[in-house]
Amino acid sequence: MRRAAVAVAAGAMAVSLAACGSAKESKSSSDNSSSSSASKGDNIKVGLLLPENKTARYEKFDRPLIEKKIKELTNGKATVQYNNARQDANLQAQQVDTMITNKVDVLILDAVDAKAIQNSVQKAKDAGIKVVAYDRLAEGPISAYTSFDNEQVGKTQGEALLKALGSKATKSTKIVMVNGSVTDPNAAQFKKGAHSVLDGKVTIAKEYDTKEWSPDNANSEMEAAISAVGKDKIAGVYSANDGMAGGIITALNAAGLKVPVTGQDAELAGVQRIVAGEQYMSVYKPYAPEADAAAEMAVALAQGKSLDSVAKDTVSSNSQKDVPSVLVPVTSLTKDNIKDTVIKDGVYTVADICTGKYKSACDKLGIK
Template sequence: MRRAAVAVAAGAMAVSLAACGSAKESKDSSSSSSSSAKKGDDIKIGLLLPENKTARYEKFDRPLIEKKIKELTNGKAQVEYNNARQDANLQAQQVDTMITNKVDVLIVDAVDAKAIQNSVQKAKDAGIKVVAYDRLAEGPISAYTSFDNTQVGKTQGEALLKALGDKAKKSTKIVMVNGSVTDPNAKQFKDGAHSVLDGKVTIAKEYDTKEWSPDNANSEMEAAISSVGKGKIAGVYSANDGMAGGIITALKSAGVKVPVTGQDAELAGVQRIVSGEQNMSVYKSYPQEADVAAELAVALAKGTSLDTIAKDKVSSGSATDVPSIIVPVVSLTKDNIKDTVIKDGIYTVADICTSDYKAACAKLGLS
């Protein structure tokens, strides 16, 4: 198993997405760094993250990106930050503010990957390059970094089948609770999971959860239990840990205990894995992704080439051959907590093994 903490290779993995943008637009975005006047360390970078319901953005992404930018610029770069709180209109306003403030580069994790297109175009028209972070934003972006999102879904689906064991038959019923339709990653997770699960089990109910909301996932799970029957659900595919929490609450209320997947290795998710309430999560090395985003942004701001940083290319519905770096992922289970999130310094044993989890931690040798 590959650990997510290894250094990211510049030519990590190729990602193929639907491409129907113009060649000219692609050429403009991919060559923008070389056509800019070169700058020193005194640069201004805008950072826009999508929401704060998922713990990762404020706990990991923001501080890690800011730290790496400072390291790369001898502390001279200025980082302007905003969180859109899952509001695409608010994020559009935040882009306008960044343009007014004349940032050199924007790092944007889009609330709505399609709705952000006009804002990305505005930024380009103002001479501001955009790094699409974690989600492939539409528009003339200059660079992109994320994880292998289809592999995330495959990893989740494979873990669920493994947990089902002999119960993994065509007649076995599971529930799928996917992420938001406004997030292109959610579709890739979903497609990856379907590629593994289809034909192996029966998907009795499937939901696309608005705004990745744990509360919505809880309601959807309650509806699935009522519709399918609590004794007939063998497992649940949950696209991330936050929703898994809402799903598990609904299952507990109904007296049902079945394998549930997750993603993001949130602390609460890791603790549920320790206690046996959640089967797995997908550990994505946020330090790697954050470092890559910072490196791309600083290079673009300084007007230097991305050729030695990003050797992969991706395409969206509006841009082709965007310089990209794709970061690998790891299936996180109770068997490798020590070798992943603890070893990588994401959490300490004390963070995970609070009073409610001490006994379960002891059984796993976490002390």
């Protein structure tokens, strides 16, 4: 995945003198900034901005995990200022302004719209606040980034769908693709990864880029696809995440159609649908390593420390090259490995998953 100097000279001596003065001022400013950061020690102020609350993960996992790790790293002395943008890019821009006004030392940012947030990231930098892009690669002068290998997520989904189709996976087999929002750069990477696996193996009869990752929109798109393609001709559905998979499966059920459907995020409802045989798979993304990496990078940046011991990778966006990064691997979650993933890692308990109508299905799978 993803620098410019402008010099204006009136005369050689003027440039030389200006450069000397500028270099001294710059070094002094930089030294003061580092000294200031280092002198803060554990008494730092971290801003945390998450993008939306329709997807269960952000409030249930990401926020508490990040806040917990920051407290651990700073002996409980750091403060975390939090806001959720509720899928509103303009609101998130205002939230960045508030964080700047409140003089946070570092900002962890999961962008609603990765491109639209660029000016806000620049504002933060101009105010001396370094930005850790979280989960989505925000445009602008970010200092660090952590996420998952997003193309691999799409490949994992595509491979799982082909496996579910088995011998039915031929070039004439028709599937529907329901991708994520165009404002989320991760969605484009999921889509690219999935296409790299599915193209030439099956026919993509209908494909949608779903606004705001909305389950309701996904439901409407699936209804439209069933009408356009014909329910007896749809062999499977690529859904980019679990929330949309829920809307898709509702539409499929209404049409009396049962086909394999993919997902992502291992949301509780998605895991329960997998147990019940309604959804074929999800992508399990262990949030703790991602959250821990964000917290570690944020604390290090706020304290003026190097990221070398944390960030082993680099990525580039359209506006920033070689950003220190942590990329976390993912797992295909099916009914066969629920115990070895989300239950073993403590994401959910058996009691969480095997409620009411799901208990008998859990029993059959040996989830007890």
